[in-house]
Each structure stands twice: as structure tokens, then as C-alpha cells.
Amino acid sequence: MDTKTQIEALESRLIEAMKTSNVTELDALLANNLIFTNQNGHLVSKEDDLNAHRSGEMEIYTLETSAQIIEVLNDVTAVVSVIKDMSLSYAGHTSVGIFRFTRVWHNNGTNWQIVAAHSSQVI
Structure with missing residues (x-):
């Protein structure tokens, strides 16, 4: 399987894990040193994300x-x-809109994980 096809499959796994709050799957897909900047400009660590789910x-x-x-x-x-x-609730606040995500996937020699991500609300 070529790299692009692998990343497409990983993105599908990520989306399904996010929708179902599958913490085990998210733990496997997110690097321990993840840097995620959310649409409010706040930094979210891997543990922050896993704990929210x-x-x-x-x-x-x-x-x-x-x-x-x-x-x-x-x-x-x-x-x-x-x-x-997307439509979601976080800490009791509901958000609905169109968001753009940018993610950096890195293969650490064992598997692919997200090391950096950013989201912005478009609409």
C-alpha cells in the first residue's frame, strides 16, 4: 500500500474514533508529543484530547x-x-460549522501518528 493510501485509511480511522470517542484508537493515532492548536487558538495536548473524550x-x-x-x-x-x-459539544458549549483541519502525520518507524494539528472555523 502506498503512503497516500495509508494516510487516507488513517484519516478514516481517526474520524471514526473521534465520532465514537474511541480513546484506545485515538491513543494509537496521536503522538505523545502532539501539538494541536484548536479553533480558539488554545494548545491541546494528547492527554487533554483523550481526557475530553x-x-x-x-x-x-x-x-x-x-x-x-x-x-x-x-x-x-x-x-x-x-x-x-461538524456539530459538537465541548464543555457544555455547542459548536456547529465548517472547519478546516491541517494535520502532520509522521512515521516513527513503527507506525504513523499525528504530531501536529491545527483547526480553524471557516463558517
Whole structure:
């Protein structure tokens, strides 16, 4: 399987894990040193993200992809830009809108994980 196909499959696994708050799967897909900047400009660590899903503080109602670009930079790094139509609740606040996510996938020699991500609300 080529790298682009692998990243497409990983992105699908990620989305399903996010929708179902599958903490085990998210733990496997997110690097321990993850740097994620959310749409409010706040940094979110891997543990912050896992805890939000684990506690039920994060609940995703809908999550649909409308556009995705995957750029494979080399054998160990790929960048994904994707637009998502989402509705979710986080810490009691509901958000609905169109978001763009940028994710950096890195192969650490054992598996691919997300090492950096950023989200912005488009609409």
C-alpha cells in the first residue's frame, strides 16, 4: 500500500474514533508529543484530547468531510488539509460549522501518528 493510501485509511480511522470517542484508537493515532492548536487558538495536548473524550466533555454529533488534500513529503511525513462540516459539544458549549483541519502525520518507524494539528472555523 502506498503512503497516500495509508494516510487516507488513517484519516478514516481517526474520524471514526473521534465520532465514537474511541480513546484506545485515538491513543494509537496521536503522538505523545502532539501539538494541536484548536479553533480558539488554545494548545491541546494528547492527554487533554483523550481526557475530553474519556470524560464525555467532548461529544461529536456530526462530522462529514467535504474536501481533503494529502501531500506526502517523504517516506516518514505527510500533511493533510481537510474541510469538515461538524456539530459538537465541548464543555457544555455547542459548536456547529465548517472547519478546516491541517494535520502532520509522521512515521516513527513503527507506525504513523499525528504530531501536529491545527483547526480553524471557516463558517
